[in-house]
Amino acid sequence: MSDALTVNDLTCNFDVSAxxxxxxxxxxxxxxxxxxxxxxxxxxxxxxxxxxxxxxxxKSTVARLVTGLYRASEGEVRFAPGRSGEPLSAQMIFxxxxxxxxxxxxxxxxIAEPLRELKLRNSDAExxxxxxxxxxxxxxxxxxxxxxxxxxxxxxxxRISIARALAGEPEFLVCDExxxxxxxxxxxxxxxxxxxxxxxxGLTYLFIxxxxxxxxxxxxxxxxxxxxxxxEEADTETLFANPRHPYTRxxxxxxxxxxxxxxHRSITASEVPSPLNPxxxxxxxxxxxxxxxxxxxxxxxxxxxxxxxRAACHRVEEAAVATAKAIQAA
Amino acid sequence: xxxxVTSPVLDVRGLCVEFPGRHGTVAALSDVSLSIRPGEILGxxxxxxxxxxxxxxxxQGLLEPPGxxxxxxxxxxxxxxxxxxxxxxxxxxxRQIGAIFQDPLTSLNPxxxxxxxxxxxxxLHLKLSKxxxxxxxxxxxxxVGIPAPEARFDHYPHQFSGGMRQRxxxxxxxxAEPKLIIADEPTTALDVSIQAQITSxxxxxxxxxxxxxxxxxxxxxxxxxxxxxxAVMYAGRLVEIGPVEEVLRNARHPYTRxxxxxxxxxxxxxxxxxxxxxxxxxxxxxxxGCAFNPRCPEAGRRCRExxxxxxxxxxxxxxxxxxxxxxx
Numbered sequence: 001m002s003d004a005l006t007v008n009d010l011t012c013n014f015d016v017s018a019x020x021x022x023x024x025x026x027x028x029x030x031x032x033x034x035x036x037x038x039x040x041x042x043x044x045x046x047x048x049x050x051x052x053x054x055x056x057x058x059k060s061t062v063a064r065l066v067t068g069l070y071r072a073s074e075g076e077v078r079f080a081p082g083r084s085g086e087p088l089s090a091q092m093i094f095x096x097x098x099x100x101x102x103x104x105x106x107x108x109x110x111i112a113e114p115l116r117e118l119k120l121r122n123s124d125a126e127x128x129x130x131x132x133x134x135x136x137x138x139x140x141x142x143x144x145x146x147x148x149x150x151x152x153x154x155x156x157x158x159r160i161s162i163a164r165a166l167a168g169e170p171e172f173l174v175c176d177e178x179x180x181x182x183x184x185x186x187x188x189x190x191x192x193x194x195x196x197x198x199x200x201x202g203l204t205y206l207f208i209x210x211x212x213x214x215x216x217x218x219x220x221x222x223x224x225x226x227x228x229x230x231x232e233e234a235d236t237e238t239l240f241a242n243p244r245h246p247y248t249r250x251x252x253x254x255x256x257x258x259x260x261x262x263x264h265r266s267i268t269a270s271e272v273p274s275p276l277n278p279x280x281x282x283x284x285x286x287x288x289x290x291x292x293x294x295x296x297x298x299x300x301x302x303x304x305x306x307x308x309x310r311a312a313c314h315r316v317e318e319a320a321v322a323t324a325k326a327i328q329a330a
Numbered sequence: 331x332x333x334x335v336t337s338p339v340l341d342v343r344g345l346c347v348e349f350p351g352r353h354g355t356v357a358a359l360s361d362v363s364l365s366i367r368p369g370e371i372l373g374x375x376x377x378x379x380x381x382x383x384x385x386x387x388x389x390q391g392l393l394e395p396p397g398x399x400x401x402x403x404x405x406x407x408x409x410x411x412x413x414x415x416x417x418x419x420x421x422x423x424x425r426q427i428g429a430i431f432q433d434p435l436t437s438l439n440p441x442x443x444x445x446x447x448x449x450x451x452x453x454l455h456l457k458l459s460k461x462x463x464x465x466x467x468x469x470x471x472x473x474v475g476i477p478a479p480e481a482r483f484d485h486y487p488h489q490f491s492g493g494m495r496q497r498x499x500x501x502x503x504x505x506a507e508p509k510l511i512i513a514d515e516p517t518t519a520l521d522v523s524i525q526a527q528i529t530s531x532x533x534x535x536x537x538x539x540x541x542x543x544x545x546x547x548x549x550x551x552x553x554x555x556x557x558x559x560x561a562v563m564y565a566g567r568l569v570e571i572g573p574v575e576e577v578l579r580n581a582r583h584p585y586t587r588x589x590x591x592x593x594x595x596x597x598x599x600x601x602x603x604x605x606x607x608x609x610x611x612x613x614x615x616x617x618x619g620c621a622f623n624p625r626c627p628e629a630g631r632r633c634r635e636x637x638x639x640x641x642x643x644x645x646x647x648x649x650x651x652x653x654x655x656x657x658x
Binding site: 154156187192210213214216240250255257261271 | 377378491493494521522523524525526529548549550551552554555574578588589590591592593594595596599600601602603604605606607609
């Protein structure tokens with residue numbers, strides 16, 4: 001399978017310096033946050049890659065870099081040629097369906113905007129016909145087009161966002177926490193709809209979420225992010241069966257599981273450090289139960305494994321080397 | 331305490347809350363009955379607008395006018411509190427009922443140090459000297475797991491992270507050693523790894539102090555790991571209440587079953603999630619009969635005409651015709 005999206009050594013710095021006058025008076029240097037730090041990944045055509053991590057790990061920044069809403073400081077984002085021969089067109093679905101739809105526009109105009117802007121239909125009648133079709137695709141009635149966004153519930157609004165994203169005839173969808181603002185029963189409706197659309201239209205997804213169970217349901221492959229870096233990437237089943245990086249294990253350990261509630265556990269792990277002043281070496285070392293001196297000083301490199309996964313951790317690497325040596329000796 | 335151990339800390343009987351409006355009166359809660367025993371964590375789950383937060387607010391006497399309790403009774407440790415004056419209610423809140431809200435940043439005053447806020451709350455409810463209150467505040471901060479509590483005493487809320495702030499809010503709720511804590515979505519604004527810390531902290535405090543907790547949340551996972559019993563709400567009514575294991579494994583009400591089925595499981599992968607079609611009715615347009623009947627896969631004629639009353643099933647209670655003689 002060819003890759004729909006290739007991201008190489010992507011870095012994004014944000015200038016968070018104090019205003020110029022304060023800097024001069026208080027003799028403060030400029031300050032930068034490295035929101036995304038040298039990450040690389042690929043998304044196969046027709047597949048779904050998920051980025052997971054806690055707030056502030058840079059996953060939404062990656063989504064915005066991929067769709068071109070932010071400019072990368074370094075590195076490249078490359079889309080493969082799509083059906084038309086041009087690079088794949090990407091659209092985005094946002095988290096909050098209350099903030100991402102203009103409350104003063106009728107739904108049909110919201111959905112028609114990409115059609116008109118990109119001149120995908122010639123006449124207004126054709127535009128409206130397409131809007132009706134899109135509303136039907138996402139499970140709403142064409143007559144809903146003349147209503148305003150406030151007349152819909154959260155789940156229905158997210159359907160409208162999806163219809164608007166589909167209006168641009170994208171082959172690649174970036175979904176930034178599309179169900180986090182929804183109730184679980186509605187979340188299930190939206191996830192089912194997104195899976196159906198993927199099968200029917202051959203869409204490729206870059207899916208951003210903090211919810212491991214949603215991610216497991218949606219994705220073929222998962223990349224775990226921590227403080228702007230990818231710490232582990234693996235196929236969904238491999239990641240859940242055999243998490244390598246201690247941070248992935250911590251994440252999996254802390255998710256409440258309804259089937260097997262972990263009622264009597266003791267949590268000692270502390271909190272995510274400030275990205276303004278990230279720890280030295282491996283940024284996870286202050287929270288890591290396996291950290292030693294090397295983790296404090298040396299940043300671990302990404303290492304590939306035989307099962308197609310990769311992880312950036314000294315302990316994991318040492319364990320792999322030890323096993324390889326043992327096999328060689330035997 | 332003189333009363334027997336088995337008597338509930340909180341006993342809500344047939345609670346109704348209504349909001350009179352220009353287009354008629356909206357019933358936000360109808361006939362909600364639940365009780366919490368000492369040291370027990372009762373989870374209250376439901377989707378947005380089901381009335382779970384409303385139940386918590388009504389118990390604390392914090393309904394926004396024109397909302398009012400239109401029926402039923404609220405008993406706290408054998409004392410009826412739904413008819414108390416505002417002034418009397420103020421001494422119940424904080425002293426006997428502690429509150430934890432969703433957003434830890436808005437429940438703390440940004441202009442005062444956390445120490446000052448703790449000392450104020452402690453001295454309001456307990457007869458302690460300034461120094462005594464400070465010692466107690468530091469002890470509380472330590473108890474909720476804040477490192478270096480002596481130094482943190484003088485910090486402002488913005489100097490704490492989200493998880494630490496929520497710990498401060500829990501310390502505030504514990505300040506006067508209330509018998510009951512009402513925690514409204516205490517972990518919703520937090521990351522999963524922090525969420526796990528806060529829920530295990532709640533459980534530990536509950537075990538250590540014998541405090542009862544009413545844990546309002548939309549997250550079944552949090553309920554599964556924290557609560558002893560769970561009450562499921564739908565459209566302002568209780569649909570099911572029972573021990574956590576029983577409700578999770580063997581739910582009696584079709585809504586509870588649908589809710590459980592729509593949560594993506596961690597252990598296995600399915601092609602399609604079990605979805606409940608449609609959405610919860612608006613409170614001014616609740617269907618006749620069982621409020622869930624238009625979305626219910628098992629609804630029959632009776633469900634569309636008569637409202638099922640909560641009936642005891644197993645160790646719990648469920649309001650469904652399936653458990654009360656069939657749907658016809």
